[in-house]
Amino acid sequence: MALTRDDYHALLQALVPPGQALPRDPDSQWQRLLETRAGAFQRLDARGDRLLEEADPRTASDLLSDWERVTGLPDPCVTGEQTLDARRAAVVRVLTGTGGASRAYFEALAASLGYQVTVEDYTAHTVGDDVATPLRGLAWRWAWTVRGPENTVSYHRVTDGVDEPLASWGNERLECVIGRLKPAHTHVLFAYGE
Structure with a gap:
């Protein structure tokens, strides 16, 4: 805790x-x-006390641009302005992310971006499959689908700055980030709505 002016005067x-x-x-x-x-x-x-908050990217504001520089942000998938909270979340995501190729990883990644999605993967049809199983060739083993709502809306929060938009929507960022982080040998499909 910082000393007061009177404390320093006495010292x-x-x-x-x-x-x-x-x-x-x-x-x-x-x-x-x-x-x-x-x-x-x-x-x-x-x-000096404020620097303790700046040392944590979840609370940084003055040094946030330095955190972004160190983590290679802003993400090339981001177009336009980002809110302060979105910038902080991106830094934390880069610092804590371990990567992966599982359904759970990509669902958690989408959730950290503000999207609620499910991931489906496919297998090639084999002789032992049920007759109700769709017929798919071998190439389908490398395909997977990300299913989400038709439009995802992010609303302004009280912690956001006054010069930030009241709402933003769209799925372009989700597609760009997943497309950039997906395993290189796979093909991802995006399906929105019902």
């Missing part, structure tokens, strides 16, 4: 040697100078 007074050249009278020039210096130290101390 500075304790460091001053006694004597008439440096009076203790609160209305003296010397005491007003110490009071001014105490304010500067208090602001510096408070700024």
Whole structure:
């Protein structure tokens, strides 16, 4: 916790040697100078405390651009402006993401982007399959489908800045991110709506 201006003023007074050249009278020039210096130290101390919040990308604001630079953001899939919370979430996603090729990984990835999806994968038809199983060739083993709502709307939150949009919608970002992170040998299909 940061010290107050009065705390710093008391500390500075304790460091001053006694004597008439440096009076203790609160209305003296010397005491007003110490009071001014105490304010500067208090602001510096408070700024140091703020750095603790900046060290965590979930709460960073002043150093968020540095976090983005280190993590290779903004994502090439992002077009236009992002909210402060979306930028923070992207940094956290890059720092904590382990990658993967499972259904659960891509569903969690979509959820972190604000999309609720399910992932379906396919297998080639074999002789032992039920007659109700669709006939698919061998190439279908490398295909999978991401199913989601027709339109996903992201609404403005109280923590967002005043210059950010009240709502945004669309699925282009989902398609771009999944297309970029999918296993290279697979083909992903996107299906929206019922």
